[in-house]
Amino acid sequence: MVADNIRRRKWQQNPDAVKNNILETATAIFAKDGFSGARMDDIARQTETSKRMVYYYFTDKKQLYITVLEAAYAKVRAAENELNLEGYPAGEALIRLIGFTFDYHRNHPDFVRLIQIENIHQARHLATSDIISAVNLSAIAALERLIKRGSEAGEFHSNNDALELHWLITSSCVFNITNRASFQQLYGANLFTDDGQDRLKKLIISSIMQTVLA
Amino acid sequence: MVADNIRRRKWQQNPDAVKNNILETATAIFAKDGFSGARMDDIARQTETSKRMVYYYFTDKKQLYITVLEAAYAKVRAAENELNLEGYPAGEALIRLIGFTFDYHRNHPDFVRLIQIENIHQARHLATSDIISAVNLSAIAALERLIKRGSEAGEFHSNNDALELHWLITSSCVFNITNRASFQQLYGANLFTDDGQDRLKKLIISSIMQTVLA
DNA sequence: TGACAAATTAACTAAATAGTACATTTTAAG
DNA sequence: CTTAAAATGTACTATTTAGTTAATTTGTCA
The missing domain is CATH 1.10.10.60 (Homeodomain-like)
Structure with missing residues (x-):
C-alpha cells in the first residue's frame, strides 16, 4: 500500500x-x-x-553449494603458498608440511566437512570444478619435488611415492576432524584437547618420518 | 519373497x-x-x-536409520571375535590386527560410510546406542592387552598408548574408503586397484610398526 | 531531473516427501 | 470352523522445501 x-x-x-x-x-x-x-x-x-x-x-541450491566448495579450496591454496618448503632441507621441510597439514585441517573443520559431504555424494560436484583439481595437483607436484630433493641428498630412501605419501599424511589429518564426533562419543575427549592434539601431531610426524627417512 | x-x-x-x-x-x-x-x-x-x-x-526414518547402524556394528563385533590376537606374539598380532582393520573397512564400505554420515550429524544417534559403545570399547581393551604383552616381551617400546594407536590405525583404514571418491577424482585410480591397495596396506603396516617397536 | 538497471522485499506456488488411514488377507489358537 | 491378532496392500494427506512472481526501492548516468 x-x-x-x-x-x-x-x-x-x-x-x-x-x-x-x-x-x-x-x-x-x-x-x-x-x-x-x-x-x-x-x-x-x-x-x-x-x-x-x-x-x-x-541461482539454486546446487550452484550455491559448488560455489561454497570452490571458495573453501581457494583458501587452502592461499595458505599453502605461504609454506615455502623449498627454503628448508628436505627432512625439515617434510616435518613442516605434515605439521601444517595437521594444523590447517584442525583450524578449518568446515572445509574438511565439506569435502566429506562431497565424498558422500561420490564427489560429483568436485568432478566439474577446474579450480579444485588445480589446487590438489599443485600440492602433489610440490611433494614430488620435495621427495626428489630428499632422495638426492641421501636423507630419504629411494622408494618413496609422492601420491602414497600424500595419502598417508592426509588420512590422519582428515580423520582427526571427520571422525571426531564419533570418537569423542565412544572414547571421551582426551585426544581432542590441545594437549591430546599435540600428542597426535607428534605421533603422525614420527610415524611418517620413520617411514620416509633412509 | x-x-x-x-x-x-x-x-x-x-x-x-x-x-x-x-x-x-x-x-x-x-x-x-x-x-x-x-x-x-x-x-x-x-x-x-x-x-x-x-x-x-x-516406525519412522530415524528408527530405521538407528537400526541400520546397530546392525552394521554388530557385524563388526562378530568379525573381530574371529581374529584371535592372543594366539600370536605381540608384533605379529599387531600386524594381523592392522591388516584385518584395513581389509574389513575395505570390504565393508557401506559400514564405513554409515559412520561417516553419523559423524556429519555429530554422532547424535550413536550417542543413544549401548550396543555400539560396547563394540568399540572392547576393541580398545583388546589393543591394550596386546600392547601390554608386547611391552613386557620387550618387543614394543614402553610409551605406546592404546587409544592413540587405535586412532592411528583407524584413520588410514577409514580414510581409504571415505575419501576414495574425491581422491580418485583428483589423482586417478592407481591407489585403488588391488595392487595399489596392497601397497597402501603395506605402507600403513610398516609405518605403524616402526612407531610401535622398541 | 528522469529514466533505466540493479538490488531488495514480501508473499506465493508446485513438487517432493515423511508419514497415515483403512481395508484386506494370512496365520494360529481354541 | 471361528475368531482375533499379525501381516500386508492401496490410496491418501499434511508438511516441508526448493524455487518463483511481482511489486518496490536504490543507484547511476545522460
Missing part, C-alpha cells in the same frame, strides 16, 4: 557484502548439515538478507 | 525375511545418500515389500 511506505525502512545496496555474507552462512550450514540436510530457508534466515537474494546471486 | 510372474492374489507371511530385506536395502541407501538424502520411497521401492511395511516394522 502506498499509504504506509513511511514505515518501510531504508536500505543500502551492498552487493559484495551481501554475496559474502550468504557464502559464509551457507558454508557453515552445508558443513553442519550436509547437502541434503541443509535447508535453504535456514541459510536465508541466518543471512542478513533474504531468501530471494540467495537465489538472485546463486 | 514370492517371485510373481503370475498375478499374485495370495501371499505368504514371512516377517523375518521382510525385516531383513528392508534392513539390507535401507543400509545400502543410507550409505549411498546419507540420512537426509535417503528417500523412504526409494527404500520402499527397492525393497521386495511395500512402504507400509517399512513403517510397520521400523
